[in-house]
Amino acid sequence: MIDIENYCHPKLKIERWHVKTASAVAVLGKNGAGKQFVDQLLLGKLTNPQYSTLRLPNCEQVVLVSFETLQAVFENELKIDETDITDEIDFGTPAKEFLPADKLQSPLIDIFHLSHRLETGFRQLSTGESRKLLILKAILSGASCLILDNPFDDLDTSSRAQLSTVLKQLSEQNITLIMLLSNRQDIPDWINTFALVDHNTLHDLSGLSEEQARSTIDTLFAFDALDKTRLEKMIANRSGQHTTQIVNINNASVSYAEIQALATTSLHIQTFQHTLITGPNGSGKSTLLQLVTGDCPQCFSNDVTIMGFKRGSGETIWDIKKHLGIVSPDIHRSYRVSCNALTVVLSGFMDSIGLYKDISQAQKQQALDWLDLIGLRSLANSNFKQLSFGEQRLLLIARALVKFPSLLVLDEPTQGLDEINRRLVLDVITSIAKKQLTTILMVSHREDERLPIFTQHIQLSAD
Template sequence: MASGLRGLSSVQFSAIKARLYDGRFLSVPQWNIQPGECWAITGTNGSGKTVLSMLTADQVVLSHGEAMNLPARVAFVSLEAQARQIELERKEDESDITDEPDKGTLIRDYLAPLAKVQHLIDFLQVGHLLDSGFRALSTGESRKVLLIRALQDQPDLLVLDEPLEGLDQLSRERVLQLLTEQQAAGQAMLWVANRLDEIPSWITHLAFMHDAELLCQGHKDDVLARPEVQGLMHFNRPLGDFPAAPNADTLPADQPLVRMVNTRIRYDERVLFSDLNWEIKPGCHWAIQGPNGCGKTSLLQLITGDNPQCYSNELYLFGMRRGRGESIWDIKKHIGIVSSALQWEYRASTNVLTTVISGLYDSIGLYRSSGDDDKQLALRWLELIGLRHKANQSLQHLSYGEQRLVLIARALIKQPPLLILDEPCQGLDDPSRHLVLAFIARLAEQQKITLLYVTHHADEIPAAIQQRLFFRMQDGASRIEISRQ
């Protein structure tokens, strides 16, 4: 028997109306969570799933309706919680006027007292991170740390908003095993899901959201069988033609886009990887795979210029040797990128249309006037991803998944020679994920743009991506294997 809200009274919501940032109203006619039930919330991107989960913590200002018997202590594990912690770390760093490098909050301090959670640290294999700062962690590493912190607080209700997102396969298995054990032991949980295939078997009930409305609810199988739910979660859109880039880059076809010679990444005494010799030739796409924290992001940052060790290595980008007088803009103009780091960095007060246009100028925000041609091009990309109707809304008021779609359009608008896709499907619902994968497959087949595709889901790699770069962890360091099919 699923434990659900064991020990808590029935949580009840009635005739709920709440105004959202984008002007819509959250509508929840009736929703009751009974002891013994295990609930998940799912629905389309931007539908209000996260807001619905926040009702349980009394974090939504109601304009109408009533919420009764709310749990006293609610903890959240989510992509948004990660972003808030990273933002807090950066603000503290900006307030530090010393020249000493600051790691920020160490994980051993963040999780103190360690004795209380040592079994969780061991089970999720994060002990080697205790002397690292939170903002230095990979997406998957920080997710596991947030989960440990949330369980440490022994909340009445644990809200898990896409808890498996960004985790490698082994970490997903361990996190799911841990949550299954916690659920069986009586920990009340509310699961928020974009991917239907990741909803645990012990979930008994489902609430389905669409366009800020609780569309339907009930037993999981009954809800998933409803025609309106199947229609909304099924991808059946034709993929439109990509707009032409305004000023497509032309680089020599016989010259590698990237060449690394005996490349090494080292942090303090830890060598992340070394002796990497790697070439990326035009039209030869690469999938990059490996466990959380193995060095995938650091490798990409060498290419984008966001890791200062690009100057201490023999590295050639687009025919230029790094550190020989080229500017960062000489490099970035040839690159498009989608990543969690960019999404967290994109704090500029800007609307959706301006965000997409900024991809033409490689800036965070837009600091120059844009012409009608730029605006029309950006609108065409927003049409392709299904968000043209939100062109004038603030980027920060979109859901995490919608923001990810906007940043994909931003990366594609100039159709750069090299496109870096670091977990591009993170936070996307099933239809949006299939749309993005269709984009990637088309780009790979056309070979006009060279792709570096980082993913933890091997089944999502298009057949046209033939080269693989694998990170294998061995004695705390990464061993890199290159495979060409």
């Protein structure tokens, strides 16, 4: 049970919030609203609050699955990586070792489509698969209160439906579910209890009818159209500079230790032939993009030509990356240096993690213009690692766009964004595509991200 009245902490305020045991609540809020402090409250991490009533679940039985917990696992996997001291590549802890040993025959593993991945190293899992693994771990470990931060992000349509069904069953089995959501479209149809977080204050909507609660939520997510005048000024006098053939990949396949990461696939992209790649979790979408960006070492053993450079012909990775702007879960996980928001955007000019070269005043102004456009100018001097996941993702999108690259490679770019910022990003992408300033290659699971600009659609399969 959660029973809170007149709660006051520098990071979170709650006048009243009551949640029954074994119920499910959707807590909605925009990026930067303070949703992360709700999970910190339930995990016992907010110290010395003032309150008149405070009853919380035993924090030892509360489990959080979020972008940040995934990042923590990933960083730990890097620490224990033994590649440098063995003769074999260490792909990380096998998936089965994250689960209780006596639950490896659970039917939930098959329902989550992870049975065939139990021997796979954690770093070989797709982002969606790793998220499903941590949710499965929490369920099988007997958590009494499960906090899920945007649980449907990174999941394909089938996996989203399956997870929703499983979560509904859990809410009927004495488990309390708290879903922290940034998009109204992600609210399961079986949830009818809501709360809002806005400006670090939680508002309990349980006293309202479902219609009144949804109306209040709709007001919070009212969308202001993209400031196209500002964007027009930023792109004035710019033109796309491309070779005719942007991407030429012929019959490529990728395997690691007999585990297939990408079945035989070809990809050909001409100038301004904006391309969307879809497919279920684990079908190799990110691996295909890594062949393009050079982040998959097997690009040298496949027939891969990017921006006119055939891989393995004496070119350097920087010959290619100077033409690319990249947003991906890998870059987000890898951006672990301590720097401010402005530095993150500026690093896009150098294709670096952090900034190690001098920049011009014109480049700085261009980066500030992007911060203005995405609404984060006030956070220019804020530490990147202290920002919310959604704010970090917006900065990485600006980093990819700041130099107006010849090829914009977007792997689930709107991951972690609320629907307002997601619409903003999609509008910016659409505007730049229509101006023929860059060629766009994008991976997405969301049906509403199949934009009209995409003239080529590549559908990968899991088999």
